[in-house]
Amino acid sequence: xxxxxxxxxxxxxxxxxxxxxxxxxxxxxxxxxxxxxxxxxxxxxxxxxxxxxxxxxxxxxxxxxxxxxxxxxxxxxxxxxxxxxxxxxxxxxxxxxxxxxxxxxxxxxxxxxxxxxxxxxxxxxxxxxxxxxxxxxxxxxxxxxxxxxxx
Amino acid sequence: xxxxxxxxxxxxxxxxxxxxxxxxxxxxxxxxxxxxxxxxxxxxxxxxxxxxxxxxxxxxxxxxxxxxxxxxxxxxxxxxxxxxxxxxxxxxxxxxxxxxxxxxxxxxxxxxxxxxxxxxxxxxxxxxxxxxxxxxxxxxxxxxxxxxxxxxxxxxxxxxxxxxxxxxxxxxxxxxxxxxxxxxxxxxxxxxxxxxxxxxxxxxxxxxxxxxxxxxxxxxxxxxxxxxxxxxxxxxxxxxxxxxxxxxxxxxxxxxxxxxxxxxxxxxxxxxxxxxxxxxxxxxxxxxxxxxxxxxxxxxxxxxxxxx
Numbered sequence: 001x002x003x004x005x006x007x008x009x010x011x012x013x014x015x016x017x018x019x020x021x022x023x024x025x026x027x028x029x030x031x032x033x034x035x036x037x038x039x040x041x042x043x044x045x046x047x048x049x050x051x052x053x054x055x056x057x058x059x060x061x062x063x064x065x066x067x068x069x070x071x072x073x074x075x076x077x078x079x080x081x082x083x084x085x086x087x088x089x090x091x092x093x094x095x096x097x098x099x100x101x102x103x104x105x106x107x108x109x110x111x112x113x114x115x116x117x118x119x120x121x122x123x124x125x126x127x128x129x130x131x132x133x134x135x136x137x138x139x140x141x142x143x144x145x146x147x148x149x150x151x
Numbered sequence: 152x153x154x155x156x157x158x159x160x161x162x163x164x165x166x167x168x169x170x171x172x173x174x175x176x177x178x179x180x181x182x183x184x185x186x187x188x189x190x191x192x193x194x195x196x197x198x199x200x201x202x203x204x205x206x207x208x209x210x211x212x213x214x215x216x217x218x219x220x221x222x223x224x225x226x227x228x229x230x231x232x233x234x235x236x237x238x239x240x241x242x243x244x245x246x247x248x249x250x251x252x253x254x255x256x257x258x259x260x261x262x263x264x265x266x267x268x269x270x271x272x273x274x275x276x277x278x279x280x281x282x283x284x285x286x287x288x289x290x291x292x293x294x295x296x297x298x299x300x301x302x303x304x305x306x307x308x309x310x311x312x313x314x315x316x317x318x319x320x321x322x323x324x325x326x327x328x329x330x331x332x333x334x335x336x337x338x339x340x341x342x343x344x345x346x347x348x349x350x351x352x353x354x355x356x357x358x359x360x361x362x363x364x365x366x367x368x369x370x371x372x373x374x375x376x377x378x379x380x381x382x383x384x385x386x387x388x389x390x391x392x393x394x395x396x397x398x399x400x401x402x403x404x405x406x407x408x409x410x411x412x413x414x415x416x417x418x419x420x421x422x423x424x425x426x427x428x429x430x431x432x433x434x435x436x437x438x439x440x441x442x443x444x445x446x447x448x449x450x451x452x453x454x455x456x457x458x459x
Contacts, residue, residue, distance in 0.1 A: 109262060111260070111261055111262050111282050111283065112261065112262050112263050113241070113259075113261040113262065113263040113264045113266075113267045113281075114263065114267075115261075116240075116241070116261060117240060118240050118241055118242050118267060119240065119242050120242070120267055120270070136263065137263075137266070138262070138263025138264075138266050138267055139261075139262035139263040139282075139284060140262075140263070140284070141262070
């Protein structure tokens with residue numbers, strides 16, 4: 001019998017095909033740990049799948065909406081979102097890079113106003129989705145390594 | 152065209168027609184800027200001048216512009232004398248200042264500061280320079296100078312010389328000139344070349360761009376725009392001397408240039424232009440400095456809605 005490392009969930013959301021090692025960042029971007037203190041969230045890191053290693057996140061009793069999940073496209077552009085009801089996948093979709101990225105990425109420019117203690121969230125305008133190209137709304141610089149600047 | 156209540160953060164916030172309109176309003180302001188005519192156009196209006204960083208020309212010309220139009224000025228030139236010293240945020244400083252004035256002019260060392268200020272203020276924000284970011288009023292006065300000196304901007308050939316890598320003032324100018332269909336030559340030491348994105352952007356706008364590292368063959372240039380090469384960009388002072396020396400404009404440089412070629416410089420200059428060039432007909436930089444006043448008068452009158 002095939003051993004299941006992570007149990008299937010009855011209801012909720014499964015985020016699959018996260019690049020290996022990024023599951024915790026995904027959770028951080030989604031902010032679910034703070035929002036759902038009672039919810040069971042399982043994480044599998046470095047799972048060997050058909051296309052190599054990947055991470056998986058399973059969130060019980062919470063169906064994530066597209067606009068929430070699209071935020072993770074910055075670090076997991078190929079992730080798939082599976083909505084589970086009564087152990088069945090009722091909806092499957094891919095993430096899409098949003099037009100604006102607000103409050104997720106820190107501006108890499110130390111001289112940007114967003115790096116001072118001002119009451120504003122960082123804001124990036126997505127110029128190109130593939131390959132991802134975005135500029136800071138404030139200082140107009142382009143971050144070189146987006147994933148290492150996740151807040 | 153309605154400018155009332157608009158912020159002036161980046162030259163890219165304006166279309167070519169809007170820029171031309173600003174230049175036309177600025178031209179009408181010239182006699183008032185020279186004090187040949189008196190005006191009470193902005194009587195009863197208050198401009199807050201918030202300079203978090205040193206400035207000579209921008210601050211003085213803005214204050215002169217407001218006062219020439221009969222308006223009043225409040226503000227500071229040294230943040231050390233304000234609550235910023237106590238750790239007040241820029242957002243709070245802006246909210247405070249706007250409750251005392253009708254328009255805010257600011258210079259701040261951080262990039263994006265003016266854009267952020269505009270989010271917190273109801274009154275128009277005019278960016279007088281945000282670090283290495285934008286300086287739209289400099290760009291407008293540069294365009295005004297070319298327009299006035301040459302009769303038009305379209306079809307002219309402009310060379311930008313010096314440090315083209317750092318400081319987006321020169322990048323904004325290249326963008327604005329491309330908007331007017333101006334062919335350009337970018338002349339700089341290899342280590343201070345115009346960033347590729349700017350070159351590409353200009354080319355995409357349909358203008359011809361030539362990139363060079365020597366100050367030669369400038370016989371077909373209409374405007375030579377000189378910028379300062381900063382010492383701190385070079386780790387070796389000897390290297391700086393060598394590089395800076397090879398881009399210095401003197402009477403010898405001007406031997407084979409067009410009769411009506413003008414030299415512009417945003418100032419302050421250090422050694423880039425020899426003082427004996429000042430007396431030649433090519434030297435337009437002091438007229439350019441003066442032009443800061445009518446251009447800023449036009450902007451103030453437009454964003455306050457006194458001129459349409």
